[in-house]
Amino acid sequence: MMSINIPSYRQAFMLMLKRDLTIALRHKDDIFNPLLFFIIVVTLFPLGIGPEASTLSRIAPGIIWVAALLATLLSLDRLFKADFADGSLEQMMLIPQPLFIIVLAKIIAHWLITGLPLIFIAPVLAVLLHLNENSYGALMITLLIGTPVLSFIGAIGVALTVGIKKGGVLLSLIVLPLYIPVLIFATSAIDTAAMNLPYSGQVAIIGALFFTSFTLAPFAVSAALKVSTN
Amino acid sequence: MMSINIPSYRQAFMLMLKRDLTIALRHKDDIFNPLLFFIIVVTLFPLGIGPEASTLSRIAPGIIWVAALLATLLSLDRLFKADFADGSLEQMMLIPQPLFIIVLAKIIAHWLITGLPLIFIAPVLAVLLHLNENSYGALMITLLIGTPVLSFIGAIGVALTVGIKKGGVLLSLIVLPLYIPVLIFATSAIDTAAMNLPYSGQVAIIGALFFTSFTLAPFAVSAALKVSTN
Amino acid sequence: MQFSSFAEFIDMGGYGFYVWLSFGMATLLLVLLVMNSLVSNKQVKQRIAKQQARQEKLKRAAKQQAQLSQSS
């Protein structure tokens, strides 16, 4: 009576991805909320700073990226908190497949649900903030490579704080400093683009961050989860 | 065997206040974390926008207030979420004293833990952002009257979303638009002060918001909680 | 010796405020660090001692109970 027919790594990955997407799509809010949060935070600034086009255009890249950081941050909780609270996480650690596969699936689902929509709405907000016309390409590229990094790094933070009762703000303390390189290089790329200069250097660095976090984060997350659930 | 010795309204208020403060002080992080979040968010902007003192000084009031808004927002979860999840909220609804007393105590505890520390650290951050020297008074006053309004209004939002599994971002959607008046008048007061003009008009409006929310919010929150836990 | 009088020493060529602010804050922080280290060391020891005391109290209670149940 040995067990038979264990799903392959790919199957397990797909099952997990499908499950997380199902849950997110069940409450459609889950997709629209980070998006709306992003939009609202961006619109808070013209309200707080005043409507001058020149100032806004100057600070637009910073604001859009900071808002993207915060929107990702707020949605991170969904990654493991709920699963921890209802015991699902425990079950995942007992799945025959290695934990990092499950983790990878969950992080990718998270990005699809929160990161991807941001990329679609960003150009609209850029118009509202009078972003320099040359910068649109850089904005899109940095968001496309940068937001997955945010999900990967963020996952480490959540995994570390998932067992702690009130991780809410502790999470930001841990994660935001790690986000800073992405922020710096992304806004620097957009600013460079505005001056019509090549920004491939910055993009290359973000790309390197992407590959590093893509390969290493799942392992760090698995280790962190094992600590948190002990 | 009728029950005797029911605590007075004031006693019940004090008991609740003490309980919430105890829980917060138990993990000292709870006080430092929103504060650190506030500081980190403020530092994100120079990183994203660039270091020019003139730009920073121009947008400083907006940044500080937006950061205060977000710090309050993130700490709101603590207000009722945990109590709901472990059944304490149910017990509070069965306390002989009217619910709004309990609610008031909880909101005030929340402000003491998250709002008050912000006020102390704000001047330091203002220095970092090169805030105009005339504006310090206005910054402090608006924070002092404004942050309690944030706690009161935020409490309504949490009470409405407490029964929903993942209120995280939904909460921001409900609450942030309600925060906008505070943001607008506060930053306007600080900007006016920078030009050495009287800003008592804006402060008066924030004061009015304070009294309105102080008197009405506890009732709104009680009603919302009853709906959420049904 | 770079200074001819105490007042000159305190003044630091006009930079007194900044120099003493630096040295003062540095001293303060270091002293706080040392105090915190000493206090937490003591606290840990006290916690362990308290736990031990409680365990002994419980052990005695358990022994008493065992004796009671035996005699009855």
Add this chain to the structure above:
Amino acid sequence: MPSSNALLHADKLTCIREDRILFEALSCQFNQGDIVQIAGPNGAGKTSLLRILAGLSQPFEGEVHFQNQPLHKNVELYNQNLTYIGHLAGIKGEMTAQENLAFYLAMQGLPPHAAEQTLENVNLLGFEDALASHLSAGQHRRIALARLWQCQKPIWILDEPFTAIDKQGVKNLENLFVEHAKQGGCVILTTHQDLAIDAQLVKTIELEYQLV
């Protein structure tokens, strides 16, 4: 018509969840000295009924009366006479066992220093200063139940009080219920275990599991 010494009576309650009628026109009354067990299989509507009796949710139809007054007319008085412990215990993991209990005692107007003594009743001696989140499932629940030992309130509504409690604990609780009923209180509870209380003392309300 309810008899005059009815503490609490339910009048033609109907509860509908998710388009399924859990119970319809259910009337019952709870007197001083009663121990009432609400029985029925999973999903029959026991928890729903208890929450309605405690005033935590509204029935679809019908009304609950306390001392012959509709509940919503005198919520405060009713809450002065009611202790409800549900599936969730209402214990804060961040506070110690003693602090948790002391808070609930103080809210009833009892001195908080009674807490330590009371914890002994539920066999938590030695865990006074342990954070509640560091206790086992059963110990956690015992903190919530401990307040019953000090409770002066006549109406107890308890949803599966024996969950996670070991045998000795269950026995102690059962004795407490009998004691409380004898002193004129009224205990309404659900449980899937058999009660070891003299059958004459216990009334049972059987909820059937209605498929449609």
Add this chain to the structure above:
Amino acid sequence: MPSSNALLHADKLTCIREDRILFEALSCQFNQGDIVQIAGPNGAGKTSLLRILAGLSQPFEGEVHFQNQPLHKNVELYNQNLTYIGHLAGIKGEMTAQENLAFYLAMQGLPPHAAEQTLENVNLLGFEDALASHLSAGQHRRIALARLWQCQKPIWILDEPFTAIDKQGVKNLENLFVEHAKQGGCVILTTHQDLAIDAQLVKTIELEYQLV
């Protein structure tokens, strides 16, 4: 020395929580065909022991062996042979009963369409499409337990599986356990209720509540 047909054996386990020694140098073994009840009062360390056996927490000292190999050497193989259901059921309130079950079945390599049939076994017919958060306490737990009916894995570790389950449900589960043991599986469980299983089939490991 463990006998050769031992599926799982624990070797001198010591568990310390909060400076209290829960058990020390505990050795035991679990063979094919065993039903083992871990007994003991609240806080004795039953849950802690089960979590160590399942590989979810590390013992302070000692080691667990699966097929005479230390656990950490072949976690994946062990997990292919283990089903653990703890105090928390691992059911997502946002998914329907059927989706929840289908996910766990699929993770074992079973076809998801078996879910509907399996839900019948736990008397959840008619609730396939109800969100799990809209079910009663007992029904919620039944979803988690349902996968046992399809489970091909030999080792079952169940922490208080009967919590919130009604009498008929408990009986069905007990029958399932006996069936599983007869087919060469091994069931390790805790419960504070008495098992209605033939006493010869059940072994008991008694954990004592150690004050110090």
Add this chain to the structure above:
Amino acid sequence: MWKWLHPYANPEITYHFTGKLTPWFTWLSIILLAIGLTWALLFAPADYQQGESFRIFYIHVPAAILSMSIYVGMAIAAFSGLVWQLKLADASAAALAPVGAVFTAIALITGAAWGKPMWGTWWIWDARLTSELILLFLYLGVIALHNAFEDKALAGKAAGILAIVGVINIPIIKYSVEWWNTLHQGATVSKFGKPAMSADMYWPFLFCFFGFAFFVAAVTCLRFKTEILSRNSMRPWVKALVKEEIK
């Protein structure tokens, strides 16, 4: 391969060994700092450009250099703790974090107090300054995470993972100097071998630097002992030791 480490992996032996080292570090630090600070405040010459404000140098630079070295040390300790399961390495990482945070804070404060007279502003968002601020955040994150766990062994592991992940930040931020203009001075003293400064400024700096370094060692030893105790509180030798000391 790691067998030779075994005696040092015994908490009791390490505890007593650390206890023996502490007084040495303490006295070395006191003597070096006494000489160094007196020299720095009274006898070292003023800078021809910066005047007497240059005396801030003697705190600022040691603190700044130590703040970064401590982080690297902490990360290495955390890494060995995680990879080779050395529980004591975790404990030493936990002991280092608050010390590093304090030195980072000192570097920031003294830097700000130096910047006001030199650059006319307390703070600018220059790469060097910003990276130091972020370093402070990293430290605070590690400390906060450590405090958030009740179980100190778990806390050490979790904080260790964070410390390691945070290391990635350090080179990135250091090289980001290229992306920004910088007001802050480049390396002068930290160029080993040929210091670009006169000997009567350099010697007091060395005294101060090593004085602070031994201070770090002494405080870390003390905190390390505390960590060992709190992680082994149920061991008989700890109980005996505590009983001995608290009377």
